[in-house]
Amino acid sequence: MSPSSLLFTSSPHIHAGDSIPRIMHTVILALMPATLMSVLIFGWPALLILVITTATAMLTEYLMMKIRNRPSPLGDMSAALTGILLALTLPPHTPWWVCVVGGVFAILLGKFVYGGLGFNMFNPALIARVFLLISFPVELTSWPQPTGLFGQQALSFMDSLSLITTGHLASGKLADAISAATPLGQYHVVVGMGKTVHEALGGDYAFSYISAFTGFINGSLGETSAIALALGGVYLIRKRIISWHIPVSMFAGILIPATIFWILNGSKYPDPLFHLLTGGLILGAFFMATDMVTSPVTPLGQIIFGAGCGLLTYIIRTWGGYPEGVSFAIVIMNATVPLLDQYTHPVVYGKAKKNV
C-alpha cells in the first residue's frame, strides 16, 4: 500500500457524527413552537419581521464570508438562528429598517468583528437588540395589542406589508392598533408613581396569568408564550443540546429574590409567577443565555452564570431604568464568561482532597 493512499491522522479515528449544523437545526426546530405562536398571536406583521430579520442576517453572513474568501457557512444555519432569535425579541410592528439594521448589526458587529462563529464574546442577537433598544427607543417600545392572525382586528397581509415597510396601512390610513404597556412596563411605570402592584396590574389593565401562559399579552414577538417556549426548552434539554444548569439557575436567580421581596412587601413587589411568565425570561433562559459560544463550558461556571443572569434581571426589572432587563443581564454576564471558565474548572481525576 503506497503511503499517499492511506489517510494518516491522529486518533480517534471514529466520530459520533454530531455537527454544528445539526446543533443549529435542532435549536431552530426547538424555536418553532414560539415562532409559530408569535405569528398566531401577532399576525402577518410578525411573519414579515421574522423574514426580513432572518434574511438580512443570512445575507450579511454570506457577504462577510465572500469578503473573507471563506466557503459559505450558510448551511450551518447559525446566521438564520441569530436572525430568528433577534426577530423574536422585537415588538410586533417593528419597521423594516429597524429589522435590517438589527440583522446587519448582529452578524457584523455581534459576530464577525470577533472573528466569526466561536469567537464572539456577546450573544449576537442580544447585542443587536440592546443596540436597537438604546438607539431607537420609540420603535423598540411600541406595544400593539395582540390581534391574532385571523381575528376580527387582525391585519390583512397587504396591510401588514404596508405597515412594516411604510408605517401606514395599504389604504394610506394610519394603523389604529391599540397600544398598551407590557405587563412589566405597566408595573414599572405605575408602581414607580407610588401605587401598588394590585393597582398597576388590576383594574383596566387586567393582567391575566392564563394569557401570559399562552402568550396573548403585549410584548415582543417570541417572548409572550410561556408554554411554547418551555416546550422548546425541554426539547433542547432532552436532545442534550443544552444542559439544565443555565435555565434552572437563571430561574432560581430571579425567583428567589422575587419571592423574598414579595413576601416582605407584596404591594410593591409582584409575585414570582409574574416575573416568570412576563417579559423575556423564558426565552432568555432557554435560548439566549444558553448560547454555547457565549456561556461557560464548565457546569459550575454555568450555574454561576445563570444565577447572575437571573439576579441582574431582577435588579434591572425592580430598580432599573428599563422595565425589562433580560437582554442587559445576559449581555453583562456574557462578559464574565472567560473569567468564570478559568476559575470553575472541575476537580481533575485523582486531585480531589480525599485523594491527596
Next chain:
Amino acid sequence: MGIVASVLKKFHGGVHPPGHKDLSEHCAIEPMPLPKRLVVPFHQHLGAPSEPVVKVGDTVFKGDLLGGAAGGISATVHAPTSGTIVAIEEHVVGHPSGLTMLCAIIEPDGKDQWNPQLKGVDNPLSLEPVAVRDLVKNAGVVGLGGATFPSFVKLSPPRDKVVDLLLINAVECEPYLTCDARLMEERPKDVIEGIRIMLHALQTKECVIGIEDNKPKAIAAMQNAVAAEASQSAAAIRVVVLPVMYPQGSEKQLIEVVTGRQVPSRKLPIDIGVIVHNVATAVAVRDAVCFGHPLVSRIVTVTGKGINRPANIEVLIGTQVDDIIAHCGGLKPDIHKVVMGGPMMGLALHQTNVPVVKGCSGILALTRGESSEKPEHSCIRCGSCVNACPIQLVPCSMAWFAKTEQLDQLSKADLFDCIECGSCAYVCPANVPLVHYFRYGKLALQSKDREEKKRELTIQRSKLREERLAREKEEKERKKEEMKAKMAAKKKSGKEADKQNPAAESGNEAQA
C-alpha cells in the same frame, strides 16, 4: 468486602461509540501461516530499548533471545520463530512520525522450532514469588492491552506496599476489537492459571476480572472457569460484569469503577493497593512460567469494513501488516485508513509494511463511511468535551492553549493528566482534533522543559566557570602577593641576615 466497592461506581463522562464487534466476535482464533520474513523491532515496550545480542548470520530457535533488557524498566525481545538473522537494520515501524527503528530481520526456516532448552515449571505455585518475577522478566512479557509496560515490574511491588487487589482488565472497551473476548471464550482455563500465578507472585488473595456486558460468551466462559477452580485455592477470583462505557478499560477508570477510589494524580495504582493486568497478559505469564515460552506471538483482531475477511489471528511478533492483510483476503477498494490498535486510541498507518509488535491488539481497515474526516471548525464552546472527559479536564481550553502556543497557560491546565482516550474529539461537533493538539502540547511542554533545563545548566556552568576563573585569579593574586611577601621577607631577612651575620659570625666565633 475490602477494597472492592459493593456497588459499581461510575466514572465521570465517557462515551458510547458503536461497538462493531459483530464483525469479528464469532471468528475463532486461528493461526497464521509463517510469513517469508519477520521484522522484530528491538523496542516494543515502554521503557529503554533492548540491546541486540545476536548478529547477522546467526541461526536462532524460536524463543531465543534477540535483545536483552537495558535498565530497570525495559523488556527482552525474542525470536518469534526458528530461522536465520538476515539483517539487523533500521526498518519502518508503526510510529506517529513515521520513524524507523532498529529491527532484527529473520528469515524463517519453516520448522518453527522452539529452543529445546526452554522448560516450564510443573508447579508454579511452589516457586518463590521472586522466581516467578524473573521468569516473566526473561520471557519479555509486557502489558498486552496496548500500554506495553514491562509486566514483571507490576508483579514485584515494593516491599512497603501491600497489594489488596489484582484487577484483571478484560474490559476491551475499544470498539471493533474482539481478541480478548475470543481469548476468554477459548482459553478460560489458561487465563485462570495465569491469574493464579500472578496472585502468587503478588502474594495477594483477591482478584476481580472486569468484563463489559457486551461479551456474554466470554463472561459465561470465565464464570464457569472460576467456578470450576474455586475449590482449589484460598484466593478469591470473581468475574465482575460492567455496563458498557468507553474508556472503562483505561486503568484509572477501571479502578474507579471497581473500587470506588481514584488513583491520586501522579501516583500509581499500587499506591492504593491495586495492580491491574490485561487478561491477555495473564495468559502470556502462564505460558512463560508453565512452558518457559517467551512472548513471541499475540492475538490480533483484523477487522473493519475495509477488510475482506475479518478474523482473530494468533500472529507472530514481527509479522508485517501487509502479510496479515493478504492472509485476510486483502483490502476493499474503498479503504480509507488502516489503524494499528483500536479506533479510539490506535495509530493510523501511512504504510502497511510495518511489523506487528507486542502492543498491537488490532488491525482496522476502515472505509470512508466508518472514518470520514471532516474539516476542523473553530470551537463553538458547546462543552460536550467537558462532559465527555473521564478525567474531568476542560479539553476545549487545553486545545486552544496548545493551538495558540500559550505554553504557560497550558502548563497550568493539567495536560499531563490527559489519558488521550479520545472521548472529547469523538463527540466534538466542530471536529476539532483535540487529542492531536494535546499530543502536540505535551511535546511542546516537554521540549520547553528540556530547553529550560539546558539553559539553567548553561547558566549554572557559566556561573561555575566565572567562579572558577575568579577563584583562580584570586589564587594567582594571592600567590603573587605571597611571592611578593616572600621576596620582601627574603630581601628583608637577607638584609637582616646581613645585619645579623656579623653578630652571628661573632657568635660563631664565640662558640668556636
